[in-house]
Amino acid sequence: MSGTKAPLRLAIAGLGTVGAGVLRLLTENRDLIEARAGRAIAVTAVSARDRSRDRGVDLSAYAWHDDMAELAARDDIDVVVELVGGADGPALALARQALGAGKGFVTANKAMIAHHGQELAQAAEEHGAALRFEAAVAGGIPVLKGVREGAAANAIDRVYGILNGTCNYILTAMESTGADFGETLAEAQAKGFAEADPAFDIDGVDAAHKLAILAALSFGAEIDFGSVEIEGIRRVCAADIAQADALGYVVRLIGVADIEQSENGPRLLQRVRPCLVAKDHPLAPIDGPTNAVVAEGNFSGRLLFQGAGAGDGPTASAVVADLIDLARGDTGAPFSVPAAQLVAMPKADSGARESRSYIRFMVADRPGVLAEITAAMRDAGVSIQSLIQEGEANGTEGVLVAMVTHTGPVRCVRDAVAMLEGSESLVDEPLVMPILRS
Ligand SMILES: NC(=O)C1=CN([C@@H]2O[C@H](COP(=O)(O)OP(=O)(O)OC[C@H]3O[C@@H](n4cnc5c(N)ncnc54)[C@H](O)[C@@H]3O)[C@@H](O)[C@H]2O)C=CC1
Ligand SMILES: N[C@@H](CC=O)C(=O)O
């Protein structure tokens, strides 16, 4: 079909949700993939933990390796595809080996790229190999391609979005059905969205991995996962979602990265936390495992990328798109610029940022409690826009007091909360959620 070009030969490590999806996609769409890639893309060898597991795909045509480290050593392989996971360990060893041997390397592993992406990009350059990881950020959405290629001419100084399908699935289910957190997490796990350790999802770490990669690529910054401020969704309760709704907002886990200019060069701020999102904001209707990313280019204006952020089909689509690029001979720098040109950007001070905030207190039902809270706000310089006191919140001890502040420094809200620490009026630690600016 494509003439005489030799096929691109793959070894795939990991045949779980994503790996099995990639095998299915390569089989079902073989002809169109070959036509678009200009050559066949053929699997030669595979490795996973359990050879006999029924994955709904026929493995009989592929060489099997119990030890995935052997894949990179095969001389009949052009590209190693890593769909195992884990920041370090065998996945990282395989990446180093494959790139060191001059083979292409395609992965969906955001944990590994967030921690070691720069080293791996450098290794790829040194050995003339290609490294790609579109599936690692926002699953099936071609957001890395969109930023790296489609928006390549723009300076981008803010990128943000919904980067974790599991959290979005949980939050939107809590919103629409009032379902409980644990039950909804189990559903997300059963559908294959959740990470091997779902704490990575609900504690915001997975979104932070993706944000760190997206920020590096968007801003030309060194990857700095360590400086991401992270808060997950464990403490968001049904009453918060109901209060947000009454105020005209929905609750979403949002990753935001931006750069601010200072005398000493650009500073980077990366934060992942549950936020209140106005119902007319483009991120508000994003539900279920869908992800959405907004990138603000200085010529393009606001770009919105939206689609399935997790699951076998969408994630496989991103992996195979990378493989098609490699088959076509695109070996360009994965972070837009060579790894050595990525700029080290110190962390910006999040306390100095201005924001409106939602603050929820669970308080003891007794006189003087509200006065104590509002005094702390006054002393810390926080201006309250609205305050709601509810009866006993469902399934919780105490009375819910929720407030929305006027725009002011984040530090003042932190100071107010710190002043109330240890107060006998509070039956739980306050929850602060910023209101996402449009
Ligand atoms: N599931 C999803 O929706 C998405 C997953 N990802 C990423 O894709 C990667 C794979 O995720 P899933 O397919 O969901 O995981 P999974 O747990 O379903 O599959 C992992 C596979 O790796 C194999 N494996 C584990 N340790 C191994 C070892 N030492 N040697 C050989 N094989 C080994 C397992 O046998 C299994 O086949 C992860 O990095 C994940 O973060 C990225 C985007 C979306
Ligand atoms: N666990 C992740 C899977 C995709 O990256 C998620 O829920 O988004």
Ligand code: NA
């Ligand atoms: Na993607």
